[in-house]
Amino acid sequence: MQLQAYTFADTTEIKDLVTRTFSDSEGVDEGKLIGNLAFELLTETPEKDVFCFIAKENNAIIGCIIFSRLIFVRDIQVFILAPVAIATEFQRQGIGQKLIRFGLQTLKLNGIELALTYGDPNYYCKVGFQPISEQHIPAPLKLTYPHGWLAQSLTNNPIPKINEKPKCVRALAKPEYW
Template identity: 50%
Template structure:
């Protein structure tokens, strides 16, 4: 298996991966929603504002993750990890963790200080994320499941509070994702 930055030429294959994986786990409607989100993220986000990574096996993309800026008035260098998909037949083998760690190391080399995500605490805690109170860091929209707001610092042992609102890229700027 190879871990690599994504190639924009693979947009269709990546969108299909997310659609298939989320359809398998959450139902066809959710699969379409996440597939469209990924397409909008790849096609509507400035190249310099999007870091995507893929896991490839036998020339087929079996996993993908994306990081996009989470901005604050304070100018803290932060990114949002979302979404993540590993082909259903390859889940449970540690591929997601390897891919996330690969991406985090890449962002760390680029000087990124903070990474946040909104998801399953049991999964993301395996790669260094911990619960973040919205009193510490406010999410871009009201959270349906506050227990899923997670973060990690790439420069300190703890995340220091940041006052004010956070802002995400356009693709995520819909309350339905939060």
């Protein structure tokens, strides 16, 4: 298996992987929704505001993670991880955790100071995230599951308290994702 940054030519294969994976786990409608989210994140977001990493096996993309920028007025480099998809037949082999660690390491090397995500704490705590409150760092949109709001510092400092609501990129700025 290889872990690497995506290239623009991978976009359609990534959309198909995300659509298939979420259709299997959450149903066809959710599959389409999150597949479109992945596509829009990759096609509508300025290059400086998005990172995408893929896992490849036999030249096929079997896993994908996307980080996009959260914009604060104060000077801090923050990205949010969403979505994460590992092809159904490759799940529970540690690939998700390896890919997320690889992505976080690359963000760190690029000077990103803080990573957030919104998902199952039981899973994301395995790769260094911890639950935070919206008093600690506000979310850009109203959270349906506040217990899924998670963060990790990518520096030697603790997770900073930020008294400011960030903006997310346009593709993520839809209430149905939150």
